Amino acid sequence: MPELPEVETIARDLAPLLRGRRVVSVHAARQPPVFVGGSLAPRTIVGRRIRDVSRTGKFIIVEFDEEVRLAVHLRMTGNLLFNPPAGPVRYTRATFGLDNGARLVFADVRKFGRMRVFRGDARATLGVGIDPFAPELDARLAELVRGRRTPVKSWLLDQRHIAGVGNIYACEALYYAGVRPKKRVGKLSLRERAMLLTALRRVLHKAIRHRGSSVDDYVDAEGKAGRFQNSLAVYGRAGMPCRRCGTLIRRIVLAQRGTFYCPTCQV
DNA sequence: ATCAGCACCTGTTGGC
DNA sequence: TGCCAACAGGTGCTGA
Numbered sequence: 001m002p003e004l005p006e007v008e009t010i011a012r013d014l015a016p017l018l019r020g021r022r023v024v025s026v027h028a029a030r031q032p033p034v035f036v037g038g039s040l041a042p043r044t045i046v047g048r049r050i051r052d053v054s055r056t057g058k059f060i061i062v063e064f065d066e067e068v069r070l071a072v073h074l075r076m077t078g079n080l081l082f083n084p085p086a087g088p089v090r091y092t093r094a095t096f097g098l099d100n101g102a103r104l105v106f107a108d109v110r111k112f113g114r115m116r117v118f119r120g121d122a123r124a125t126l127g128v129g130i131d132p133f134a135p136e137l138d139a140r141l142a143e144l145v146r147g148r149r150t151p152v153k154s155w156l157l158d159q160r161h162i163a164g165v166g167n168i169y170a171c172e173a174l175y176y177a178g179v180r181p182k183k184r185v186g187k188l189s190l191r192e193r194a195m196l197l198t199a200l201r202r203v204l205h206k207a208i209r210h211r212g213s214s215v216d217d218y219v220d221a222e223g224k225a226g227r228f229q230n231s232l233a234v235y236g237r238a239g240m241p242c243r244r245c246g247t248l249i250r251r252i253v254l255a256q257r258g259t260f261y262c263p264t265c266q267v
Numbered sequence: 268a269t270c271a272g273c274a275c276c277t278g279t280t281g282g283c
Numbered sequence: 284t285g286c287c288a289a290c291a292g293g294t295g296c297t298g299a
Contacts, residue, residue, distance in 0.1 A: 003292060032286045047280090058293080077277080108274045112293065150269070159294085167291055215292060216279085227273080235292095256272075258290080 004164030005207035013221045015053040025097035034093040038116030057128035057163030078113030081105045082221040102264045128163035145185045153181035154255040168235045171260045173200040175234045180266045234260040
């Protein structure tokens with residue numbers, strides 16, 4: 001499910017709802033475990049007050065006092081729901097009780113989603129790269145891709161380079177930049193790199209304004225779908241005409257992922 | 268250093 | 284209608 005715009009939407013919605021609240025209980029599913037790899041036990045956050053909620057890459061970061069942080073990764077089908085209607089939530093993986101009686105529920109059909117509690121810097125701990133919106137990315141992009149022979153789309157999906165881009169927005173950004181997904185990232189021209197970065201930021205911003213894409217399972221913290229799926233130019237549109245030139249959108253598999261592009265508009 | 272392939276899970280969809 | 288394969292917004296591991 002969720003890429004940067006979806007995760008950003010959830011984090012922005014949750015921040016004012018959770019800020020200042022205290023966690024009073026944590027219940028987490030075992031088998032398969034939902035808490036994996038944290039340096040602190042989940043119970044560490046019980047009794048602590050939430051300072052803020054933000055996004056790092058595709059992680060939702062809930063920050064507590066003393067640098068204690070909870071990182072939530074939704075993977076494919078995770079949903080983080082604030083105070084859902086009373087009664088059991090289907091596919092619940094974890095439930096956090098709050099001091100005002102509200103609850104935060106992590107539900108996930110496919111059980112890929114993960115959480116961890118740790119102390120210290122989120123970006124370093126989680127091993128994610130630079131944010132697409134970071135101003136210094138413009139200056140650093142050339143150096144990041146220099147000599148890399150991997151296809152540009154595979155490179156975009158690697159969270160250690162740029163953090164937050166997933167399959168949908170990689171396809172969309174490459175379309176708007178006019179670049180073929182298979183093009184070797186190290187061979188992009190200066191102009192192509194600039195176009196790609198501009199296209200990436202534009203499509204991510206626009207998707208955030210539309211509260212993300214709900215292609216399948218994604219809903220925000222209130223359980224509502226996003227709207228950007230209606231504006232997708234290539235993702236999921238195989239066999240349909242390109243909106244710019246009418247050529248039929250093609251689907252290939254690259255890095256084991258469905259990849260969509262216009263063979264005319266993208267060179 | 269890469270990268271294809273598969274693993275992790277469950278649900279939905281489309282073809283025969 | 285029924286069955287089965289393919290596919291799904293992500294990542295992490297293995298072995299070539």
